[in-house]
Amino acid sequence: MNAILKTAAKTFTPKSSGDLARLGVFVALAGLILFGALRYDNFLSPFNILSFLRYNSMFALIALGMAFVIMTGGIDLSVGAVAAMSSVVAALLSPYHWFAGLSGGLAAGLVVGLINGFIVTKMRIQPFIATLATMLAAYGTGLLLADNQSVSVSYDTGFTIIGQDDFLGFPIPAWIAIVAYIVGWIVLERRALGRHILAIGDGEATASLMGLKVDRTLLAVYAASGFLAGLAGVILASQFGAGQPTEGVGWELFAIASVVVGGTLLTGGSGSVGATLGGALLLGIVFNILNFENGLGVISLSAYWQSVIRGSFLLVVVILQAGLVKKQDKASGM
Amino acid sequence: MLLSMQGISKSFSGVSALRSASLEIDDGEVMALVGQNGAGKSTLIKILTGAYQRDEGTITFEGDEVSFATPAESQTSGIATIYQEINLAPQRSVAENIYMAREPRIFGFLDRRAMRKGAAGVLRTFNLDIDVDMPVARFSAATRQMIAIARAVTQKARLVIMDEPTSSLDEKEVGILFETIRTLQKRGVAVLFIGHRLDELYAICDRVTIMRDGQTVAKSTMRDMPKMDLVRNMLGKELAAFEAMTREGGHDESRPVRLSLENVGAGLRVRDVSLTVREGEIAGLAGLLGSGRTETARIIFGIDQQDHGTIRINGVERTYKEPADAIADGIGLVSEDRKVDGIIPDMSIRENMTLALLPKLKKAGVVDRDRQNEIVTRYIKALGVKCVSPDQPIKELSGGNQQKVLLARWLCTDPRLLIIDEPTRGIDIGAKAEILKLLRNLADQGLSVLMISSELEELLAVADGVTVLSDGRSIAHLPRADLSETALMSAMAHQAD
Numbered sequence: 001m002n003a004i005l006k007t008a009a010k011t012f013t014p015k016s017s018g019d020l021a022r023l024g025v026f027v028a029l030a031g032l033i034l035f036g037a038l039r040y041d042n043f044l045s046p047f048n049i050l051s052f053l054r055y056n057s058m059f060a061l062i063a064l065g066m067a068f069v070i071m072t073g074g075i076d077l078s079v080g081a082v083a084a085m086s087s088v089v090a091a092l093l094s095p096y097h098w099f100a101g102l103s104g105g106l107a108a109g110l111v112v113g114l115i116n117g118f119i120v121t122k123m124r125i126q127p128f129i130a131t132l133a134t135m136l137a138a139y140g141t142g143l144l145l146a147d148n149q150s151v152s153v154s155y156d157t158g159f160t161i162i163g164q165d166d167f168l169g170f171p172i173p174a175w176i177a178i179v180a181y182i183v184g185w186i187v188l189e190r191r192a193l194g195r196h197i198l199a200i201g202d203g204e205a206t207a208s209l210m211g212l213k214v215d216r217t218l219l220a221v222y223a224a225s226g227f228l229a230g231l232a233g234v235i236l237a238s239q240f241g242a243g244q245p246t247e248g249v250g251w252e253l254f255a256i257a258s259v260v261v262g263g264t265l266l267t268g269g270s271g272s273v274g275a276t277l278g279g280a281l282l283l284g285i286v287f288n289i290l291n292f293e294n295g296l297g298v299i300s301l302s303a304y305w306q307s308v309i310r311g312s313f314l315l316v317v318v319i320l321q322a323g324l325v326k327k328q329d330k331a332s333g334m
Numbered sequence: 335m336l337l338s339m340q341g342i343s344k345s346f347s348g349v350s351a352l353r354s355a356s357l358e359i360d361d362g363e364v365m366a367l368v369g370q371n372g373a374g375k376s377t378l379i380k381i382l383t384g385a386y387q388r389d390e391g392t393i394t395f396e397g398d399e400v401s402f403a404t405p406a407e408s409q410t411s412g413i414a415t416i417y418q419e420i421n422l423a424p425q426r427s428v429a430e431n432i433y434m435a436r437e438p439r440i441f442g443f444l445d446r447r448a449m450r451k452g453a454a455g456v457l458r459t460f461n462l463d464i465d466v467d468m469p470v471a472r473f474s475a476a477t478r479q480m481i482a483i484a485r486a487v488t489q490k491a492r493l494v495i496m497d498e499p500t501s502s503l504d505e506k507e508v509g510i511l512f513e514t515i516r517t518l519q520k521r522g523v524a525v526l527f528i529g530h531r532l533d534e535l536y537a538i539c540d541r542v543t544i545m546r547d548g549q550t551v552a553k554s555t556m557r558d559m560p561k562m563d564l565v566r567n568m569l570g571k572e573l574a575a576f577e578a579m580t581r582e583g584g585h586d587e588s589r590p591v592r593l594s595l596e597n598v599g600a601g602l603r604v605r606d607v608s609l610t611v612r613e614g615e616i617a618g619l620a621g622l623l624g625s626g627r628t629e630t631a632r633i634i635f636g637i638d639q640q641d642h643g644t645i646r647i648n649g650v651e652r653t654y655k656e657p658a659d660a661i662a663d664g665i666g667l668v669s670e671d672r673k674v675d676g677i678i679p680d681m682s683i684r685e686n687m688t689l690a691l692l693p694k695l696k697k698a699g700v701v702d703r704d705r706q707n708e709i710v711t712r713y714i715k716a717l718g719v720k721c722v723s724p725d726q727p728i729k730e731l732s733g734g735n736q737q738k739v740l741l742a743r744w745l746c747t748d749p750r751l752l753i754i755d756e757p758t759r760g761i762d763i764g765a766k767a768e769i770l771k772l773l774r775n776l777a778d779q780g781l782s783v784l785m786i787s788s789e790l791e792e793l794l795a796v797a798d799g800v801t802v803l804s805d806g807r808s809i810a811h812l813p814r815a816d817l818s819e820t821a822l823m824s825a826m827a828h829q830a831d
Contacts, residue, residue, distance in 0.1 A: 190444055192437040195430050202423035209421050211406045211435040269425040 022263035022275035024320065029278055032285045040292040048288070050171055054163075054239065056284035057177035058083070058232040060277060062251060063258035064177075064184050065225030067276040070259050071188075072221055073201040073268025074120065074127035078135040079229040080251030082112045084244060085142035086233025088151055091243025095154035102162065105234035106227060112138050113226015117219035135252070142245040151243035163239030173235045180228065185273040197221060201268025258283055261317050286313050335394075336361045336524050337382075337493060342391035344377055351377045352548045354391070359493065362522045364515060366535045366556070368568055369545035370788055371623055372759070375528055378545070379495055383408045383415055396492060414486030415495040422482055424471035429453035431470050432485045456484045460514050476507030483514055487523070494518060495526045500534055501624060504602060512538050530623040531805060532561055532827065546570050561827040565622075569790060569823070589613045591649065592782040593634065593751055598643030603629040605806035607643070609784075611751065616773060616783040618797030620790070622826055626806035627786045628670055631753045634784070635667040636660040647751070661690065666744030670755035670786070672733070676740050679729035683721055684710045686728045687742050694747070713742035717772060734765025741772065752776070755786040770796050790822050802826055 036043040062079045069076040090105030112134055119130040145151075153159050165172055188194035196217050200207045208214045232251075237243045262279030264271035290306045337359040344352040352374045359365045369375045380386040382393065384402030393400050395411065402408040405415070415421075422431045429449040430437075438448040453466040462480050470478055479499060486494050496515075500508045515525050515538055527539055535542065536556055544552040544567045552559070552567045589612040599605045604626045611617040619627050632638045634645060636654025645652055647663055654660045657667070669676050677686055688695060688706050695702050710724045717738040721731060728736055737757065744752055757773065758766040774796050777783050787793050793800050794817055802810040802825040810825040 186443075191442070192439065192444055195426065195434070195437065195444070199423040199426055199430075199434055202425050206421045206423060207434075209405055209409075210423070210431075211409060269423070 022272050022278075024317075025262055025275050025278040025282055028317065029282050029285065032282065032289065036285065036289050036292065040289075040296070043292060050166075050174075052284060052288055053174040054171035056280065057171070057173035058235050058239075059251065059254055059258065059284065060177045060280040061180055061228045061232045061235075062225075062255040063262075063276050063280040064180055064273065065228035066252070066255040067259045067262065067264055067271055067273065068184070068188075068197060068221045069127070069225050070256070070264050070266060071197050071201045071268055071271040072218060073204070074218070074221075075131065075256070075266075076116060076222065076225045077128065077131040077252050078112055078116060078138055079225060079232075079255055080248035080253075081135045081139035081142065082109050082226055082229035082248070083233040083236060083251055084246065084248030085112075085138045085145070086230040087237035087247065088142045088146040088233075088243035088245050090159075090234045090237040091151040091153045092145060094157055094159035094237070096157070098157045098159040098161065101153065101157070101159045101237070102234055105237065106230045109230015109233060110223060110227045113223040113229070114219070116226060117222030120222060121215040121218045139245075139249075142243075146243055146245040148245070150245070151237075153237050153241055153243065155241070160238050160241060163235045163237070173239065176231065176235070180231070181273060181277055188271075188273050193217065193220070198269055198271070201270070203269075254283065255280075257314050261314065282317075283310070283314070286310055335359070336396060338392075338394045339378070339382060340392050340394075342378060342381060342393075343389045344381060344386060345389060350548055352381070352388075355545065355548060356550045357382075357526075357543055358553070359524050359526060361492075362519050362524055363540045364519060364525045364527055364538055366539035366542040367526055367528045367545065368530060368535065368542060368564070370568055371756075372547075373545040373568075374548040375545055376497070377548075379415070379497065379526075379528070383413060383495070409489065409491075412490060412492040413495065414489055414491035414493070415497065416479060416482045416486065416499060417497050422470045422478060422485075425469050427467050428457075428464065428470055428473075428481055429466040431481060432456065432466075432488055434485075436489070452488070453484070456488055457481070459487075460484060460517055461510075474507070475502040476504075476510055479503075479511065480514055483518070487518070487521070491523060493524045493526065495528070497528045498530075498624070499527070500529060500531065502602065508534065532564065532622070535564075536561075544568055562823060565823050565827045568622075569788070589615065592647065593784065594644075594646045595630070595634070596644045596646075598630070598633060598640045598645060599806070600629070600633055600638055600640045603806055604633060604640070607801075607803065607806070607808045609801040609808055609811070611782045611784050612798075613782055614777055614780045615798040616777045616785055616796050618793040618800035619784060619786045619803065620788075620793055620800050620822055620826065621803035623788070625803040625826075627803055628755055629806075630803065631667060631755055631784070631786060634660070635665060635753060661747065664748070664750035666690070666747060666749040666752045668737075668740050668744060668752065668754040668757065670759065672736055672740065672759075677728050677736055680727055682725045683714070683719070683728050683731070683739055684724040687713060687724075687739050688746065690743050690747050709746050713746055717742055717745075718768070732761075732765070734761040734769065737761060737765075737769055738772075741769070745776070749781070751782045751784065753784045753786070756788065757785060758787075758789065758792060766792070790819050793817070793822065794819065 042048055062083060066076055066079060086105040086108045089108040090101040093104035094101035116131050116134055119125050120127050161172065163173055167175055196212050199210070199212060200214055200217055204214055236247060258279035259276055260266060261282055262272065262275035264276065287306070287310065290309060335358060337357070339357040342352050342355045343350070355374055355378055357378060367375055377386065381388045383405050384407050385405050400411065402411065423434065432453045433449050438445040438452065450466055457464065457466070460480055460483070462477065464473065464477065470481060483494065499511055503511060518525055529535055539556050541553070541555050542559055542564065543550060544564065546568060591610050592613050593611040595607055595609050598607045607626065607630050609617065609619070619630065621627050629638065633640050636657045636659050639653065652663065684706065687710050691709070692701065695706055714721065714724065719735050719738045721735065728739060731739070754773070757769055761769065770792060773783055773785065785797060797817065798814050800812045800817060800822065801808050802812065802822065804826065812821055812825065
């Protein structure tokens, strides 16, 4: 028995501290899916799966942007507010053309992202503070543009197709998220840029001594995060038929949670695109299961209780991860 | 000639760090650069690599006059620096680190196979066969250093600067590093080796450049520079500007021992140190840079813990988990670097002075202002701190007066043993004598002092006995009667034998 364990340990040799934690996400994900499938009749029904994907693709998109920011050792608190603001911009422009709505929402997100990057690199302001400020500004801008209420989108220009229709039997938002994650994976794993992003997170001074263009890389990362938040905002407006200036509140925390659950260290320098997706899906499934639990009528959970349970779950995952990482570091003598 | 730096001067806010220093290196030679702390070695290197800009002087590299604006610029021109804290991205793989910022690509995508093969290939030329996909942090300091050197080689560096490369290596690893340096040499790459372990310098270097007080004071081949001369050039013979403080007696064997270390060691820096400090005595702790003096002090004070050996305070065996325990036993430590470990620049003299005393000054959780003021006034007067008022920020004081405040910080806790690391560093000569006299008077009143010093005159002037450390070992104990400059120097120069 002991010998078997030893061989198993030899076959799986994690190369960095995050590897074990990342593996843990997928184990937890599989466990929860199994639990849901056994407990609820309709858990694996096409309807539940497709609406789950349609809704959670927004969170997956902002989590992807957040993952890159956190890999550099930074943080982007503005993504929730940016998604809300972009949803308003997209809704306002949707009557002209579906493309106007789409590109307007994306541009709004990109602009805030560039501003974030500019403040962080050129003005040397802590990312936490910089993006906290732009978060407040974006939130206010969204409310101003929307005149403090939700803005209905146009149903005549085809704008709602983006969020509501399917392509090859699969929700379009999910397709968008899949493409974004493939691009993200290529950038991180197969392009020099991805290696540079991680090296910067490992230590900016070292990275710059090695000849990396630190500022330019950071600017690109924050711009991408803003862009993806804008994309999530467009999907939000299109899916629910309205620009929602107050909807994105707290999304940034959800994104951070997904990234952390995905084994990306908040200190930067490590991270995985796949595990980030796993983290986002994991948090989504917890929410989904709580909904089913309510539906069963066994217990009745208010939204507040759901929040408490999700928070506790997150805490447990993070503590388990920290334990794994510590154990592994000890084993490797770091 | 590969590199020639001539007439290099640099000052920082009026304080001169380099005065017309020079350095010349030939192709493929290993040049030693030695000097005490503050001699100007690192300033010179930073000017060469573009981290600092010089005030005066010329630099010629590969025949062209150069002036690097940033470290990146000097790197692309063929000067690679291996810093003490090795500059690699710890979580990235070996291959990625070697090719960082110059990754081989196919159609814009990383050519991972070429990276792996190239990295493994260049490492193999240094006899290093490691998994290049592993993160750099997984490897020992020596291996990391070799990876950094491999990176330098792939950058086609003509000159590799190594800043104290052996400080965190064990003997076997030092051997590997030297092999690597010889391999570099064979490729015609020059190495500038900054170090202070004499045996190592003689083992690997061809020539030596010695710096002191911001100047280049000697250049020679290693062969023509006996150890004794090297040490003398490094330490210099600063005329003792302070009056000779010769005293009768000194080392009094009848006095009770306050502190004793027996074969104490911790890690690589402190291997085997024994020493004693008696009541009312100033015990000197001498040794070259990196000999383990400060590290020994850290162990006594409970900042680091010993792996082996015994520490006794007043005859009782003690091991401190943290400085608070040492303080409770009446031990104080005035650290070497005032700016980093000692003063809190923006706080007032009063606050800086009573920092260590605060726990005792509290009454029901509130600082007793009256007692605090009383103590501060007393010590300002007793030590002659020149200041406008106790509320003046300490950063406005001169180095000597800052040191007095730090001394007072410990004196007011009424210690029985004071460890003081380089008590007169960065202090002008007049104030030096004053500080030393102060220490002498305190010892005469019964305080035990363990004084770490690089300045021989200082030790000669006030110490009752000196323990000499070399490479983490106490290699000589010189009682007052045997103390002389020659005795100290030869003890420090003849490290291993």
